[in-house]
Amino acid sequence: MLKDYILATSIEEALVCLKTYAGQARIIAGGTDAMLDLSAKKITTSCLLDITKVKELKKIESMDGQIVIGAAVTHSEVKNSDLIRTKAPLLAEASGSVGSLQIRNTATVVGNVVNAQPAADAAVALMALGAVVEITEDAGTSYVPIEEMYLGVGKSKVDSTKQMATSIRFPALLPGQGSAFVRLAQRGALALPMLNVAVVLSLCEDKVEWVRIVMAPVAPKPLRALEAEKYLQGAVINDELIAKAAKIAVSEATPRDSALRGSAEYRKEMLEVLVRRALQQALTTAR
Template identity: 45%
Template sequence: MYRAYYRPKSVAEALALLQEGGGRARVLAGGTDLMLQLKKGELSCDAVVDISGVKDLRYIREEGGRLYIGALSTHTDLAESALLEKEAPLLAAAARSVGSLQIRNVGTVGGNVVNAQPAADTAVPLMALKAVATIVSPAGVRQVFLDDLYRPEGGVKLDPTCELLTEFSFVSPRAAGAGAAFGRVARRRALALPVFNTAVLLVPGAGRAFLTEARIVMGPVARLPLRARQGERVLLEQGAGEEIFLQAAAAASLEAAPRDSVFRGSARYRKKLARVIVYRTLLQAWENACSRVD
């Protein structure tokens, strides 16, 4: 499959090895996607740079109301994090829904985003939470909103042959007094890709009379995790409430552009599903926002 395997101990060493590879070396973290792609011949490379031994890229911490998640944190790390369960339980729930325990133990949150599957369960809540990704390349460090990380045609604006995603950070919805939730439908309760998933963020204004921020992200209904901007507009203009959530969910489902899929169901079914699940998820998020002790 490949001729060389490196296990750098630092980000600098990893970048140097990638540069040496001259575009024929690829980053491997958990490898749960990459190894499959290499085995099947969907991708090829001469060298693998396994970054799982890089120190200090595996952490989940909070500082001043902001959460910082090292890109090498595994799905199990996220699923079992007491801090995440308290500050942003939707992300822990999303991580729990990924694959099997064997996959969650190895697959990383950085890889889940970089591999850019439109239904990536952790990417959908991270985008809803307005997460910023830190990307390190030979040219320096840059920070990119997840919104801006995806290419419209699919994939991320990151070159796995010379760059590394090192961290995600976002404002803790708990600290911001916001409500957030994750919704998902799959063919089974375990070991099944999502037929539809969504994450929403609602930031109430004074007296909860209006919303200062509303975000709805859906997958897999486009080539990337999709912001439902019309649905969000309904919420920003009208506020919160069951009737408004119904309208917002209907608008969101019009924006969803799923394909007919043998595995995931017909496009028509999934658009209907989008309306129901976005509605329920908005209700859940609002309940979470209102249950906070002010």
Template identity: 35%
Template structure:
């Protein structure tokens, strides 16, 4: 199921990634999620793999997870005692560990805020050949623009910590500021001062990720900002 509910967009956890990426409502209100869903595995995988599965694995750099975190999602969970809603970040306890009670709870879906004028999002990642490997690094941004200044912003980076990570210090460095070189430099410095990149023998070293994140951050930020001005 995928439908607007009051001022939010509900996306069912069992929806295949390809279906989500082709829905006009998602394209309009959650472009970052469209871009994330389009980069998971290959076409055959995306035809059957679900957003709920991508999230429930609780990996700190899962593409759908990073997009949903930046978009300010909430999760709906069904259990023996009924349904409950949870802030998205609270779903994750550690790498591969979710807050779902095993054998008692399952993901129903996700609620996203509907976009308004001046708001937009973007997701990008750096990876080895498409469909072969997990991302070396990924990043999603949702922002609200007021003329040339950033009124509000959410930045998610993976794998920036043992759980999906928001760059809150970088957000604070950007809010209320015009998008100038010195503003971006301050935000990048704040991100690098707090991010917890780790080395992975199959993907990349922590130092390599630190080297890559500046370009990825700038590209994602500029794309989201330009979209918000349309």
């Protein structure tokens, strides 16, 4: 049963607290998912450890070409950050499509990853950015690529009763690199995506140096379209190639039937449209 609610003031204090509670305390940031899980009894804990007042976790910083977003940074802060809007516009777009304004003002970007849902908008964009999560615990700090963060639907590599995801980082986009985040949903806000797709594309002269294509919800976690990426790598990109790449991407995905958010068949056909549109948009912004 929940007894304590602690506002941590530093990472060190939070780690000490986790240790003291020996598995009976749980890190909470925005809490927009955790509070629902608690009331639905999907999780239980005797102490919630709130990290949103920890100053060092509230920063969005640029360091040596890397952008670092602290664990207490909200979707609204990311959406409105000039740095993110210029150096990772797809993330601003993705964070801007999470839930509603009230949710975006509360929920955090790192929480979007730690919650480990298959189609969390910001997480999908972050995977396309090649993001790495910083995990801090008693034993020290480790860095885990976002793709390795998922142990299953709703299951994260971070154990929030023992560890903290303290920040997430990714390379800022450079000239010649473009990106896109596109989404199909049943309404303009407060709707989980039927599909979302993120693309980051790097051009070297007129050839594709590399591209990352991430699709969701088409697997238990956001899914890289590795075959499609490979197909485009080194190619001189054009509409025909994009169309073919979109078809390849679809063949890598296994969307499920959802009584609420569209049949598998519809999702598959839409995935092709979305991947194609995302690639076209990323190409336009890269040029």
